[in-house]
Amino acid sequence: MAALTTPAPGGASVPRRRRWGRPGHRRPPTRSAVVAAAVLVTIAVAAVVGPWFVADDARTVRLTEKLEPPALFGGDWSAPLGTDGLGRDVLARLLMGARVSLEVGLGTVVLAGVVGTGLGVLAGRHRRWGDAVLMRIVDAELSFPGLLIVLAVIGLVGPSKLAIILVLSLVGWMVYTKLARNMVLSLQETTYVEAAETVGCSPRRIVFRHLLPGLMPAVLTVATLEFANAVLAESALSYVGFGIEPPAVSWGLMVAEGQAYASSAWWLVVFPGLGLAATVFALHVLANWMSTRLHPEPAPALVEPPDAEGRAGASEPAPASSPEDESAPLLAIDGLRVVFHTPEGPTPAVQDVSLTVRAGEAVGVVGESGSGKSVTAMALLDLVPPPGRREAGTIRWHGTALAPRDLEGLRGKRIAMVFQDPVAALDPLMTVGRQIAEVLREHRGLSRRAAAERAVELLALTGIPAPSDRARQYPYEFSGGMAQRVVVAMAIAAEPELLIADEPTSSLDVTTQAQILELLDGLRERLGLAVLLISHDLGVVAASCSTVVVMYAGRVMEEGPVDEVLRRPRHPYTRRLIACSPRLDGPRFQFDGSPSAVPDGASVVAAGCPFQPQCDRAIDRCAVELPPMVAVGARSAACWSPDG
Amino acid sequence: MLGVSVVVFVVTRLLIDPTARLVPIGSSQEQYDAAQAAHGFDRSIPAQFVDFMGDLVRLDFGRSVWLGGDARTIVVERMPATLVLVGASIGLAVLIAVPTVVIAVLKPGSWLDRIATTGALFGIAVPSFWLGALLILLFSVNLGWLPTSGGGDLQHLVLPAIALALPSAGRLAQVGRAAVLEQMQERYITAVLAKGMSRRRAVVFHALRNAAAPILSILTWEVSRAISSGTVVVETVFGWPGVGQLAVSALQRGDVFVIQAVVFLVAVTVVVVNALGDAGLQRVDPRTRAAAR
Numbered sequence: 001m002a003a004l005t006t007p008a009p010g011g012a013s014v015p016r017r018r019r020w021g022r023p024g025h026r027r028p029p030t031r032s033a034v035v036a037a038a039v040l041v042t043i044a045v046a047a048v049v050g051p052w053f054v055a056d057d058a059r060t061v062r063l064t065e066k067l068e069p070p071a072l073f074g075g076d077w078s079a080p081l082g083t084d085g086l087g088r089d090v091l092a093r094l095l096m097g098a099r100v101s102l103e104v105g106l107g108t109v110v111l112a113g114v115v116g117t118g119l120g121v122l123a124g125r126h127r128r129w130g131d132a133v134l135m136r137i138v139d140a141e142l143s144f145p146g147l148l149i150v151l152a153v154i155g156l157v158g159p160s161k162l163a164i165i166l167v168l169s170l171v172g173w174m175v176y177t178k179l180a181r182n183m184v185l186s187l188q189e190t191t192y193v194e195a196a197e198t199v200g201c202s203p204r205r206i207v208f209r210h211l212l213p214g215l216m217p218a219v220l221t222v223a224t225l226e227f228a229n230a231v232l233a234e235s236a237l238s239y240v241g242f243g244i245e246p247p248a249v250s251w252g253l254m255v256a257e258g259q260a261y262a263s264s265a266w267w268l269v270v271f272p273g274l275g276l277a278a279t280v281f282a283l284h285v286l287a288n289w290m291s292t293r294l295h296p297e298p299a300p301a302l303v304e305p306p307d308a309e310g311r312a313g314a315s316e317p318a319p320a321s322s323p324e325d326e327s328a329p330l331l332a333i334d335g336l337r338v339v340f341h342t343p344e345g346p347t348p349a350v351q352d353v354s355l356t357v358r359a360g361e362a363v364g365v366v367g368e369s370g371s372g373k374s375v376t377a378m379a380l381l382d383l384v385p386p387p388g389r390r391e392a393g394t395i396r397w398h399g400t401a402l403a404p405r406d407l408e409g410l411r412g413k414r415i416a417m418v419f420q421d422p423v424a425a426l427d428p429l430m431t432v433g434r435q436i437a438e439v440l441r442e443h444r445g446l447s448r449r450a451a452a453e454r455a456v457e458l459l460a461l462t463g464i465p466a467p468s469d470r471a472r473q474y475p476y477e478f479s480g481g482m483a484q485r486v487v488v489a490m491a492i493a494a495e496p497e498l499l500i501a502d503e504p505t506s507s508l509d510v511t512t513q514a515q516i517l518e519l520l521d522g523l524r525e526r527l528g529l530a531v532l533l534i535s536h537d538l539g540v541v542a543a544s545c546s547t548v549v550v551m552y553a554g555r556v557m558e559e560g561p562v563d564e565v566l567r568r569p570r571h572p573y574t575r576r577l578i579a580c581s582p583r584l585d586g587p588r589f590q591f592d593g594s595p596s597a598v599p600d601g602a603s604v605v606a607a608g609c610p611f612q613p614q615c616d617r618a619i620d621r622c623a624v625e626l627p628p629m630v631a632v633g634a635r636s637a638a639c640w641s642p643d644g
Numbered sequence: 645m646l647g648v649s650v651v652v653f654v655v656t657r658l659l660i661d662p663t664a665r666l667v668p669i670g671s672s673q674e675q676y677d678a679a680q681a682a683h684g685f686d687r688s689i690p691a692q693f694v695d696f697m698g699d700l701v702r703l704d705f706g707r708s709v710w711l712g713g714d715a716r717t718i719v720v721e722r723m724p725a726t727l728v729l730v731g732a733s734i735g736l737a738v739l740i741a742v743p744t745v746v747i748a749v750l751k752p753g754s755w756l757d758r759i760a761t762t763g764a765l766f767g768i769a770v771p772s773f774w775l776g777a778l779l780i781l782l783f784s785v786n787l788g789w790l791p792t793s794g795g796g797d798l799q800h801l802v803l804p805a806i807a808l809a810l811p812s813a814g815r816l817a818q819v820g821r822a823a824v825l826e827q828m829q830e831r832y833i834t835a836v837l838a839k840g841m842s843r844r845r846a847v848v849f850h851a852l853r854n855a856a857a858p859i860l861s862i863l864t865w866e867v868s869r870a871i872s873s874g875t876v877v878v879e880t881v882f883g884w885p886g887v888g889q890l891a892v893s894a895l896q897r898g899d900v901f902v903i904q905a906v907v908f909l910v911a912v913t914v915v916v917v918n919a920l921g922d923a924g925l926q927r928v929d930p931r932t933r934a935a936a937r
Contacts, residue, residue, distance in 0.1 A: 137647065147873035148891060149648065152907050153655050155895030232771055236877050239773045240892055252773070259777050263785045273774030281769035288765075381838055412840025425835040427850050429930065438849075439839050474930040490839060 033289035036282040043279055047102040050095030059247065061086045067265045082267045084257065090267060094275055096249040100161070101231045101279065107165035108172060108230040109223045116173035117219055120180025121207060124188070135181070138174040146171065147233060155242045164243055168230050179222055180215055187214045221290040228283040235276055251276050328399030330530050331357040331380070331415075331498060336393030338375050338384055349375045349388060351554045354629075357498060362524060362531040364541030364562065366577065367551035373534045376551075377500045380532075381415060382407040413443045416491035418520075420503035422483035426475035432459075432486045433471030436493055443494035458489040462519060481512035485519065492523060499524075502534045517544050538578060542566055550574045553610035560635025570637040573611045609640070617641045648911045652904050653696050658689070665898040666709055700908060706901035710894070715905035719887060723909070725795055726886030729879070730870045732801055733808035737866065740809065741816035742852075748817070749824045749847050761821065767814025772874060776807035776881035793883030804882040808874050812866045819862045823855035830854070856928045864921025868914045 029037070068076070068083040070090075081090040123131045150167050157163055187193055193210050201209070235252030237243030244250035246257075251272040258268025338350040350372040357363045365373045378384045380395065382404040394401045397410065407415075419425040427435060436458055437451035446454060452471070459467035462485040475483060484504060491499055501520060505513035521544050524531050535541050541548055542562055549559040550571065558571040569575040609615070612622040619641050627638045656662055663680040671679075680686045683706075684695055699705065705715040741764075748760035783803060784792040794800050827833065828851050836846045876888035883889065887906055894902040926932045 146910075148876050148888070148910055149651060149872075149907060151876060151891065152895065152903050153651070153659075156655050156898075156900070156903065157659050228769075235771055236773060239771075240877060240880050242892075242895060252771070255774050255777055259780075262777065262781050266781060269774070269777050269781060273771065273778070276771050276774060277766070277769045280771075281765060284765050284769060383834060383837055385834075410840075411838055417835070417838040419831065419835055421831065424831040427832045427836065427854065429853050429856075429928075430850070438841065442845075443840060476931050487835070490835075494840070 030289055032285050036285035036289075039278060039282040040286065043098055043275075043282075044102060046095055047098035050092075051099050054089065054092035054095055059088070061088060067261060069265070070267050073267070081271050082265070084254075084261075084265070084268055090271055093249050093254060094251070094271060097251040097254055097272060098275065098279075100244055100248065100250045101234060101276075104161065104164055104168070104234040105227040105230045107161075108168040109227045111165060112169040112172040112226065113176050113219065113223050115169070116176025117180045117215065119173070120177040120182075121184050121211060121215070123177065124181040124184025125203070125207070131181070134177065138178050147236060150233065151237060151240065151242055154237060159237070159242050159245055161244065161248075164234055164237060168233055172226055172230070175222055175226065176219060179218055183215050183218060184211055187211055217290065217294055221287050221294060224283055224287040224290060228280045228287075231276065231279055231283075328396065329356045330359045330361075330398065331532075332396040332399075333376070333380070334394045334396070336376060336379060336395070337391050338372070338379055338388055339391050341387040341389065349554055350379065353393070353551070353554075353556055355549050355556065355559065357530050357532055359497065360524070360528050360530055361547065362521075362533060362545040364545035364548045365532065365534045365551060366536065366538055366541050366548060368536055370553075371551040372554035373551050374502050375554075377417070377502050377532065377534055380407065380500060381411050381417065383411075412439055412491075412496070413494050414496050415498045415500065416494065416496040418484070418487050418491050418499065418501040418504045421507045422480060422487045423475055423478065425487055426478075426483060428475055431472050431474055432478070436471075436486070436490045439490055439493040455489070455493070458493055459486065461492075462486070462489045462523075463515075464489075480508050481515065484508065484512075484516050488516075488519060488523070492527065492529070495527065496529070498530045498532065500532045500534070503536070504533070505540060506536070513540070520544065538566065550577065555610060556629065556638065557611065558635070558637040558639075559629075560633075564635055568643070570632070570635070570642040571611075571639045572615050572617045572641075572643065574637075575643060576614075609638070617643070648907065649697065649700055652907055653693055656900050656904055657685070657692055657696070660900075662900050665900050705905035705908065708894075708899055708902045710897045710899045710902070715901040716909070718902060719890065719905045719909050722885065722887045722890045723913075725884060726871065726875050726879070726888060729801065729804055729808065729875060729884055729886060730867060732805040733870060733874075734812060734863070734867055736805055736809035737812035737816055738863070740813040741820055744813070744817040745820040745824055746844075746847055746852070748821045749828065749851070750843060752825060760817065764814040764817035764821070767810045768818065769814075770810065772807050772811055773877045773881050775810060776804065776878055779803045779807055780881070793881075795883065795885040800882070800884070804878050804884050807881065808870060808878045811874070812870065816859070816862060816866065820855065820859050823858040824851045827851035827854045857925060860921065860925055860928065864918060864924075867917050867921070871913055871917065872910050 062083070063086065065083055066086060070080060070082040073082075081094065083089055084093070119134065123134050150171055153167050153170075154163050188211075193206065196206055196210050234243055235250060235255075238245075238250040238252035239256045241256070244253050246253065254272035255269055258265065258272070261268055332354075333356075334354045336350055336353040337348065340347045340349050353372065353376055355363065355365070355376075365376065367373045375384060375388065378388075379390050382390070384390060390404065395407065396402070397406075397414075402410075426432065433452060433455045436455035437446075437448070440446045440451040440454050441448070444451075444454075456467045456471050459471055464470050464482060464485050470478075470482075475486075478486060488504075499520070504520065505516050508516060517540060520531060520533075523529055531544075533541060533545055545562050547559065548562045548565050550557045550565070550573065552573050557573045558565060558569065565574060566578060569578060608623045608625060609618075609627050612618045615622065617639075621640045625640070627640045629636045629638045630642075663676060663683070663685050666683065667676050667679045677686075684692060687695075703716055705719075707713065708715050708718055711718055744760045744764065748757040751757060780792050780803065783790045790803055791800055824847065828847070830851075833846055833851060836850050837843065841849075875884075875886055876891055878884070879886045879888035880892050887910060891903065891906045894906065
């Protein structure tokens, strides 16, 4: 639904017709949807055309030919699916039954759909007018799913096709009303409907040209499912004896009649049920596909790469697994590339990123949001969310190149992570003590009791007062700062060597920020932890890191010792970033320029330096050739025209 | 509840002639008039409605024409059998659905997931009376393992419980999969994985628990649905002596008072089930739990 509330591109422009959700997000039919549609069309055509040819066969009683088996099971081709207890042709009767299913389904869907949607639109357009009452009725009726009531009414009034359609519509209209009413309420707030109202379109025109086309996709999806429900309900009613009655034919009735011969003539029971199941199955497949069109954003988890093993990180031959090299840095990333495979095409989020963290060292990664710093961190744990994929680069741990699968083994145990929004990073339904104990039991093999005790110690270590009481509380009972201490306790529980802190203080207030940074700093010194601190805030990095890596548009722009880089930036982007930061020595929050907008994927792919369009030192070469990282002393920068 | 009452009233008093269903076929006009007067069917519609609502509130539904006894007692006696069947089938549905969801979510998009989702869809698409007929055909007629119809003991319970459970299991699995996958997108799941927990543990111990609320709502709805829809069909297929079967035979005999008792008491049961479901929902989340205390 959310997708439909999105204003049309271009703001106030009024699209003439909107039949199928947002233009530009059309999704090709899936194979199963095509098959389902083909099955349904076949059944529908057979149901419409078939009875003209076979009505006689379906009715004619030939007692001499009763209970003939289907052609493939010893019968002959005059009755391909066999005959029933009165010698009537099963295939012919199936087609007659299909016609009944089609009529009841269509009748119910059209009647209930038109009435229900109409009431819903009315309720949504005229809110004062009976909306509350109508919605009360709808909710009350929706909570009572009753074939029983349908059965009772039809059973008492007397069964007929019309009665079935009427009664099924009577219990089925509310679904449409609820949907239509809620959608009208949200559609009316979109720019294009508001624009139409301002321009002075008549109410009728607004409803028929603007609202109904917007409703159609969702209503049709619901109608498809309701069609399936009506077909099932009719067959169940007919089976029980209060639906379609002989001599008319219905699939449900055929099953009921066939059961008398079940032991000798299985085909009488099997075929009509198969018809039902196939119809309902196909309708559901179709409805599922229709509803994915309504929500154009793909559920990311479903766009998993076709072959997880094929990721480039794994395909590069790992050097013969040497024992951990003492002299090698703790972590060395080289040429990392992460690409997001969106429906619009592959978008690189991280390109050719290299960085090194030594044991006990604090390295800061700075950049604006969208610069790829968080994605780099996630790649270190092989937790890049789909549709992102690590496509190139090596990650060395103590000098050994690791495949994504090996990185998984380091998670929590040797590399731990602290997140930006600590409350969201905790399972809301589990006490914080148990969440810490979980790590200890998994990685330290502690008993339940020992883990619980150690969890309290860890909470105390991170400075949480009354730790044994706090351990028994749930995340919602913690403030942001306290929750971040819990997350830190969880991260250091297994005594990792590297702690990745992804914007650990961004969601906290200023006083708490300082406390958390102090805590991280203290832990680093006390436990000999290395810290990879990711932040958009140069001040945070300056305060607690010795080395800084500056990223922009998925690439490293500059890196080196914090003091040098901040004092004398070589890359114009670093200089811009420093200029934008609040100064401690000047008036607070004085900005002398806004940080440049991070360009989107398309322009990143183009040759040249990504910062070139915004750069005040750009030379001709910057636009055509990507500058490499050039080392000068302890620092390096990727720029054709560096400062100083 | 009021809606159900109005529907029952309109159908039993206005759309049909209830007196005609009470007197034996071939009765004289005098007998007809006497019966009509005895039940108050000759009075004005508003007066009849007041009487009708009064009787409902006192849970007095009249006497069964066909069985002779008090309609309420007849229905209440059948209730336990239906509740046993519903309980068994919902239990079975949960036992089927939960592992299916876990398998599907462990590797979304994998062939196991596709089998699980297709299987769920199949469960939804197969009409339960047909499933019942096939089960009888296979296990009772051909293999002779279980009885075809009747009720009372465990042997009779197996097949109807399965026939009633599979569609519920399918819907539960479908909703459950979507709910758990939604949880898998949450930040805390990333955090759980970053802690070094396996995906299986993240699914079973974290995502599944957090998806409990939507799963519990659909479960409540499935129980209501089984009581008011599923059992009618399945009890008829297997001759299980519950309320659903009673409703069908009462309809066959035009036993108006039993039918209105069935509809009304089933509606009451559904209301109770929904209330229990809401109460259960409150207990899932520590926040609402604390608020309730």
